[in-house]
Amino acid sequence: SQQGEEDPQALSIQEGENATMNCSYKTSINNLQWYRQNSGRGLVHLILIRSNEREKHSGRLRVTLDTSKKSSSLLITASRAADTASYFCATALGNQFYFGTGTSLTVIP
Amino acid sequence: DAGITQSPRHKVTETGTPVTLRCHQTENHRYMYWYRQDPGHGLRLIHYSYGVKDTDKGEVSDGYSVSRSKTEDFLLTLESATSSQTSVYFCAISELNQPQHFGDGTRLSIL
Numbered sequence: 001s002q003q004g005e006e007d008p009q010a011l012s013i014q015e016g017e018n019a020t021m022n023c024s025y026k027t028s029i030n031n032l033q034w035y036r037q038n039s040g041r042g043l044v045h046l047i048l049i050r051s052n053e054r055e056k057h058s059g060r061l062r063v064t065l066d067t068s069k070k071s072s073s074l075l076i077t078a079s080r081a082a083d084t085a086s087y088f089c090a091t092a093l094g095n096q097f098y099f100g101t102g103t104s105l106t107v108i109p
Numbered sequence: 110d111a112g113i114t115q116s117p118r119h120k121v122t123e124t125g126t127p128v129t130l131r132c133h134q135t136e137n138h139r140y141m142y143w144y145r146q147d148p149g150h151g152l153r154l155i156h157y158s159y160g161v162k163d164t165d166k167g168e169v170s171d172g173y174s175v176s177r178s179k180t181e182d183f184l185l186t187l188e189s190a191t192s193s194q195t196s197v198y199f200c201a202i203s204e205l206n207q208p209q210h211f212g213d214g215t216r217l218s219i220l
Contacts, residue, residue, distance in 0.1 A: 041213055
């Protein structure tokens with residue numbers, strides 16, 4: 001399976017702190033994407049990084065990709081209570097996507 | 110939200126009965142996907158479609174079939190539901206190498 005693995009499985013931080021979650025995968029990719037899922041809802045796309053990119057920013061989000069180590073990290077800066085959700089990485093190869101098991105983030109007000 | 114509608118949103122049925130879930134899109138995206146989400150497994154791909162009448166199996170396709178007779182609709186059928194198919198089912202759409210957009214899911218319970 002090419003399924004990614006997120007680390008940690010759960011993370012609890014205070015509002016205003018930074019949150020970092022990591023993703024490892026097994027095979028080559030076209031791109032890697034991060035998604036957020038609020039309880040009872042579908043996944044929402046956050047950011048996409050292509051295999052030839054090393055870092056990408058979007059607002060308070062920073063994503064890095066190391067294809068030699070087959071790993072990626074998502075950094076959320078200055079976290080807010082509204083960032084409480086599960087976060088998933090997904091690797092894309094061709095027209096198929098492979099999702100990890102997710103990191104559950106709790107931001108305490 | 111991208112124009113994706115899943116129906117029904119909730120369903121309770123009995124083992125052995127057929128079940129069909131519907132995904133409808135208004136975005137004219139080429140690719141459509143069915144996933145199931147279970148605790149400890151994340152999202153797992155069941156089937157996907159890359160065009161009208163063009164479908165392929167995913168990681169966990171046993172016990173499921175799909176059909177796509179027009180661009181906007183992708184149906185997932187459980188021919189004879191089993192308790193192991195109790196799950197939350199998500200439909201997603203995308204274009205090649207682009208992010209996926211998800212529906213809000215169907216919570217299916219098989220008793």
